[in-house]
Amino acid sequence: MPLSFYIARRYLFAPKKHRAVNVISALSACGVALATLALVCTLSVFNGFQEMVAGFFTAFDPELKITVREGKTFCPSDSCLQAVRRLPEVDVWSETLEDNALVKYKDRQTVAVVKGVDGCYEQLASIDSLLFGAGEFILQDSVADYVVPGVELMSSLGCGIGFIQPLEVYVPRQGMRINPANPALGLRKGYLHSSGLIFIVNQQKYDAHYLLTSLDFARRLFGQEGQVSAIELRLVPGADVRSVQRRIAGLIGPRFRVENRYEQQADVFRIMEIEKLISYLFLTFILVVACFNLVGSLSMLILEKRDNVQTLRNLGADERLVRRIFLYEGGLIAVFGALAGIAGGLLLCWAQQQFGFLSLGSSGEFVTDAYPVSIHPADVLLVFVTVVAVSWLSVWWPVRYLSRKLL
Incomplete structure (x- = not known):
């Protein structure tokens, strides 16, 4: 153990002539501990929200999704894609086609994403x-x-779950200009009937804009015809997603x-x-501001230990050893404050996970009533x-300055 560290440890725990020095040191450690506790809890809450959102997307998004870089659609019978289909790690292969369309129900209309899915979806x-x-989840029959x-799309159309009149779906015909005198000629039209079901993902991106139908x-x-906009894959249990990707x-x-899945929702997770x-x-x-309390604590300690420092110099201690003593002193206060703050933060996070005592005050309006928490080592x-x-x-520069001015 270095001599300077040994002396600094003695200074930290030994009784002082002036009780105020102990009080200021304790307050400095408490300031560091509170800032550390806030960091641990805040980062853990962000982790909790991120995992909660990832859980919602996981229920709707595939493990892996293949799309074309240029254009919107492609042929799924491409030889390289069929090689992917034959991989032993691929458990489910599903072809989908989605694009924007105008959806109308009675006198209400909105733009939605029509997603056609096959029987494997x-x-x-x-x-x-x-x-x-x-x-039942049946999207087509004879x-x-x-x-x-989606639940919000249903609400905006005002159709309810079991609507009688079918939805009218319109999209522009490719390569054909819309004639203002008769716009219907430039549009394709389809009818979709109620399946008696809606889906709820608890994400506006899906609930307010998507509707599922047959491919x-x-x-x-x-x-x-014969085209898809994406191939969605589910892997066999235990497969390494990154490796297969x-x-x-x-x-x-x-x-x-x-x-x-995370790359499919890159914008959302990047914002988080x-x-x-x-x-x-x-x-x-805030931690930097709290650490300035250490300067005051070390200043008081330097003033009190003047005689001790003079004795050390008479015994051959140089200026470097003296500075290290007080640097270690500040470091020890910070470490004890950090450990106390981390312990307190972990305890609060555990209590929140178990009891959820910090509520969002949503009264059931949100998908969770309490702040979600996830601790990452x-x-x-x-x-x-x-x-x-x-x-x-x-404390590095203040100790150098104070040791020259006060000792």
């Missing part, structure tokens, strides 16, 4: 957990085409794009990561390193 997505109503709209109807409506990317080449980063920087700034390590680094940097 029910196996691909956890669709049963999203469906509400009294019908008589009619059926639809499963055959979507192909007829958009004039894309890289393998598929090597098979399909640069013409196609393969995305996992930016919010988390801004909160981290803001709380780090990497975040805890980042907080500890940040606290120690900021504390060390905040």
Whole structure:
């Protein structure tokens, strides 16, 4: 153990001549602990929200999604795509076609995303957990085409779950200009009947804009016979998604794009990561302010230990050893404050996970009544390193200055 660290540890725990020095040191440690606790709790809450949102998307989005880089549609019978289909890691292969369309019900209309899915889609997505109503997930029979709209889209159209009159769906005909005198000539029209079901993902992107129907109807409506806009995959249980994604990317080449669930919702998660980063920087700034209390604590300690420092110099201690003593002193205060703050933060996070005592005050309006919390060891390590680094940097120059002026 270095001599300077040994002396600093003795100074920290030994009784002082003036009780105020102990009080100021304790307050400095408490300031660091509170800032550390805030960092741990805030980052954990952001992690909780991110995982909660990821759970909603997971129920609707596939594990892997193949799309074309240029254009909207492609032929699924391409040889490289069929090679992907034969991979042993691929459990479910589902072809989908989606595009924007004008949806009308009686006197109400809105722009929606019509997503046509094939018969394997029910196996691909956890669709049963999203469906509400009294019908079955049947999108087409020999008589009619059926639809499963999002809950907010149903509300904006005012059609209810079991509507009698079919939805009218309009899209422009490819390569044909709209004639203002008779716009109907430039539009394709389709009818979708109620399946008795709606889906709820608790995300406006889907609930307010998407409706599910059969792939055959979507192909007829958009004039894309034999084409798809995406191939959605579910892998066998236990398959490594990242590894399979890289393998598929090597098979399909640069013409196609393969995305996992997080990449499919990159904008949402990027915004959440930016919010988390801004909160981290803001709380780090508060930590910097709290660390200035260490300067006052070390100033009082330097004044009290003048005689001891003079004795050390008479015994041969140089200026470097003296500065290290007080640097270690500030570092020890910061470390104890950081450990106390991390322990308190983890305890609060555990209590929130178990009891949910911090409520959103939503009265059932939100998908969760309490703040979600998820503790990531990497975040805890980042907080500890940040606290120690900021504390060390905040006392380094003041100790050098004070040791020259006061000793």
